[in-house]
Amino acid sequence: MFGFGDIMAAALGLILTWDRDLSEIVLLSLRVTLTAVAVACLIGLPLGAVVGAFRFRGRGTVTVLLNALMGLPPVVVGLFVYLMLSNAGPLGVLGLLYTPTAMIIAQTILVTPIVAALTKQVVEDLHGEYAEQFSSFGLSARARVSALLWDARYSLLTVALAGFGRAVAEVGAVLIVGGNINHVTRVMTTTIALETxxxxxxxxxxxxxxLLGLAVIVNAAVMTLRASAVRAAYA
Amino acid sequence: MVMDIRAESALVAEPLLEARALRFAAGGQTLIHGIDLGIEPGRRTIVMGANGSGKSLLLRLLHGLLPPSSGEVLWRGEAAGRAARRAQAMVFQRPVMLRRSVLANLTFALKVHGLAGRARTERAQEALEMARLTDLANHPARVLSGGEQQRLALARALVCEPELLFLDEPTSSLDPASTQMIEDLVNAAHARGVTIVMVTHDMGQARRMGDEVIFLHAGRVAERGPLDRVLGAPRSEAARAWVQGRLYTGDT
Known part of the structure; x- marks a missing residue:
């Protein structure tokens, strides 16, 4: 029986020697998570901006839905994606189950509502400030959305970070749709659960x-960027 | 004297902008009561009245920032839409600064008006020079002083060469030097042919900047006429009380 100190020393050894299995798992985790966050931002940023900037019928319902979906249980999303991608499911023909792509899909579903809901809030506040000036410019709806997203870019970095945090720490959904297959779909969280x-x-x-280090580094980077933006009055 | 006659009587030139039976209600209250007026090209119209008389609201309705409850606004004789708004510009009491550099605030406005890259930068730099902001071109707009922000807002409004410029108390929170600079810019724009409609509480400024006055009271035009006449010998009780510095709570 090894003590905590021995285990910690061995763990640090794995990190310092950049163990092959360890690096493969970390890189796959990053690939899956970053891709999912990128796709979620592509969908969630404009969606949130439109909901935040415009008044339309059903806006309240969309807002409630986005807020509710922020708390989606990962295992439910995993189950849903599993049913869609399994052989009996409507997308079974694509053969994506137990692949990193399936994991990206699941994480994207989890992260998109977070990105959209937080973007909505950021853009709504900014639009409150800009609305009359934009109307005075005679800005089209598309130009309005893109200008709002650009001017809110530093705040939206924090939004993307929240999405990254959710995705990188997620275990239930990726375990169900990825299957935690060695050298194929094994990511940090699923490996931690299995190896423990x-x-x-x-x-x-x-x-x-x-995983902890990654979270700290990303947070510190975004906070530094945001603080410098605040100092320069761009955020 | 020609100007006096024109202002007191029916419009001589075709109005650039026309309000017909313009009415605005909110929260079960009518705030603008069926206003009819025309703004002739090339004139400087001062909108005056007590707080809550509807001056800023009228400007927003005329510029198309708010839809009227009834009535209409015509631009060159046709229903005003986004195209009309692009031929106009407005400077607000509190300038809205985009979270960009001073120069980018100007190039954004020019981009919206469809100006291509290089011409955009050149025109923006000319506008900065005109507003005496060249040294601050790369500074974030939001760190400028109040006077500098208002000059930038005015430069941004003028850089797209509007035919009509609305100004909603643009100098209400500025010191005399900044006020002077704003007035110089507005006068220079007027000299280039820009029609001016400006809200102000400052009678001195009205005298310096105006050709005619529209005096509002409780959402109605209480009086309209040449500046010297309205401020010198007002005919309505509301305008008379205003000029004399008295509180007036009557209906007309």
Missing amino acids: SKGNLELALALGLL
Whole structure:
């Protein structure tokens, strides 16, 4: 039986030697999460901006829906995507189940409402300030949305970060649709769960430390960028 | 004297902008009561009246920022739409600064008006020079002083060469030097042929800047006429009380 110190030393050793299995898992995690966040931003930013900037019938319902979907249970999303992509499902023919693409789809579904709902709030506040000036310019709806997104870019970085945080720490959905297959769909969170249950705590702890480090680095980077933007009065 | 006669009587030139039976109600209250008026090209019209008389609201209705409850606004004889708004510009009491550099605030306005890249920058730089903001071109617009922000807002409004410029108390929170600079810019624009419609509480400014006065009271035009006549010998009780610095609570 090894003590905590031994396990920690072994975990740090894995990180410092950049163990092959460890690096493969980390890189796949980043690939899946960053792709999912990028797709979620492509959908969620304009969606949130439109809901935030314009008054239309059903706007209240869309807002309630987005807010509610922010708290989607990952396992439910995993189950839904599984049913869609399984052989018996409508998208089964694509053969995506137990692939990184399936994991990206699941994470995108989880993250998009977060990005959209937070973007809506940011853009709504900014539009309150800009609305009359934009109307005076005679700005089209599309130009209005793109100008709002551009001027809110520093606040929206924080939104993307919230999406990244949700996606990178998620385990339920990717486990269901990815299957946690070694060298194929094994990401940090699913590996931590598996290796802990197997008693292989060194790898689990190494991944846990990297996950924490990643969260700290991304947060620090965005905060620094945002603080400099605030100082320059661009945020 | 020609100007006096024109202002007191029916419009001589075709109005650039015309309000017909313009009415606006909100929260079960009528705030603008069926106003009819025309703005002739090339004139400087001062809109005056007590707080809550509907001056800023009237400007927003004329510029198309708010839809009227009834009545219409015509631009060159036709229903005013987005195209009309693009031929006009408005400067607000509190300038709206985009979260961009001073120069980018100007190039954005020019881009909206369809000006291509290089011409855009050149025109923006000319406008900065005119507003004496060249040294601040790359500064974030939101860190400028109140006077500089208002000059930038005015430069941004003028850079697209509007035919009609609305000004809603543009100098109400500025010191005399900044006020002077704003007035110089507005006068220079007027000299280039821009029609001016300006809200102000400042009678001195009205005298310096106006050809005629529209005096509003409780959402109605209480009086309209040449500036010297309205401020010198007002005919309506509301305008008379205003000029004399008395509180007036009557209906007309």
